Amino acid sequence: MYGHIPVHAPTKKRKSRKIQYLILFVLLLLIVTVALTVYTGLSMTRTEPRELSLNPDMYMMDYENVTFQSMHEDEVILQGWLMEPEADPEATVIMSHGYRGNRHESGAGFFALAQFLLNDGYRVLMYDFRNSGESDGTLTSIGVMERYDVLGAVSFIEDRYNEPIMLYGVSMGASASLSAAALTDAVSAVIADSPFSDLESYLEANLPVWTNLPSFPFTPLTMGLIPRLTGITPSELSPVNDLDAIYPRSVLFIHGDEDEYIPHSESIEMASQHEDAFEIWIPEGADHVQGFYKHPEAYMTLVKDFLAENR
16 A cells, blocks of 8 residues: 655745845845946946047148146146137137047047138137046046036137137037036137036936946936946036026037937027027937038038127
């Protein structure tokens, strides 16, 4: 006669092991998440400077190598090119590049635009932000400290010349230029191509575009860790809140309607703040800072007319 095969309930020891494995898995997941977040925050700010691959000689443009200090308290040394028109200059245009770019910003047509400005009688300063190109510094702050780099460029020109000073920037350089203009009366007007309106809210909504990581949990974790890892506080840079300090000076916003990095709604919001002094052009079919390449003639005509009205 066969007996019954006993069926035993899981012992306390087995249950304890399962709980331990679960805790270990959660801890590993947490470690990986935090590690990825730390890597993301550092990779966004401790960027490798992009070497210069072009120079004005290649375009038969006369220039002077110049050096000046950022107006930030760290007094980082910045490098640039200063170019003079053949006739007496009408004004100086300071050109500020975008995130992870450098002074020649070939992706946005800086040399072509600089040549156009020189031919139209403007002095041009092209320079590298901190931790970019040949400038000093080890930290890219996505505009927070770069606005003081813009002010350094303004101070450099103001000390040398008496003509009006205009700012032209793309992407991060556009946002930094707007916030810099709010801090000085020396700037006559600003052209902002594809800026964000508020760094903190922009990153909260669009960080996955930069990192290719899911918004949750990485966006809130990254936003919380960036200030601790780098000392950068994104809420300090808010061009939309600086516009009242720029007004009644003129601002021209340019922003492509197919920008996948910074939505053109950012510029629409800012341009609407003071419609009597601010204007906006939305180049059809243009991606991020591609308005110049998409519509070169319209772009240069608009820039020429705007500068002529505000010099």
